[in-house]
Amino acid sequence: MARTRPWEVSDALWEHVAHFIPPTPSYTKGGRPCLPDRQTFEANVYVLRTDIQWRALPRELGASSTIHDRFQQWEQAGPFKALWQAGLAIYDKLVGVQWEWQAIGTVEIFCAVYALSAGLERLVRLQACLKLLC
Numbered sequence: 001m002a003r004t005r006p007w008e009v010s011d012a013l014w015e016h017v018a019h020f021i022p023p024t025p026s027y028t029k030g031g032r033p034c035l036p037d038r039q040t041f042e043a044n045v046y047v048l049r050t051d052i053q054w055r056a057l058p059r060e061l062g063a064s065s066t067i068h069d070r071f072q073q074w075e076q077a078g079p080f081k082a083l084w085q086a087g088l089a090i091y092d093k094l095v096g097v098q099w100e101w102q103a104i105g106t107v108e109i110f111c112a113v114y115a116l117s118a119g120l121e122r123l124v125r126l127q128a129c130l131k132l133l134c
Helices: 011-018 037-050 064-077 079-094 107-118 120-133
Strands: none
Touching: 011 037, 037 064, 064 079
């Protein structure tokens, strides 16, 4: 049986996400080339979906320090917030946001990535589960 890889980003999703990612900084001193943005994003999805520590990131996804550094660069540049806002707008258009019920904290990043990578119906089920827990 083939191993599932839920962190892999589909081409359709990457088309939506790619324009939110800031350009990779160029290093004039040389060195190794940067990881592709898509691979870095997939590694971030893996960390967010599995809730592992950065150092536990499988090497096949990239060096944990590199992935974490790029995550911090992206966090400062703001693409996660923009991605969250875009995902929220799409969800509001398709399903409608219940503004009286909101979750604050790290769940918001997880939900945005989860909605885009796992599909809208899973997000609806996740929202229903979270309502039961609260």
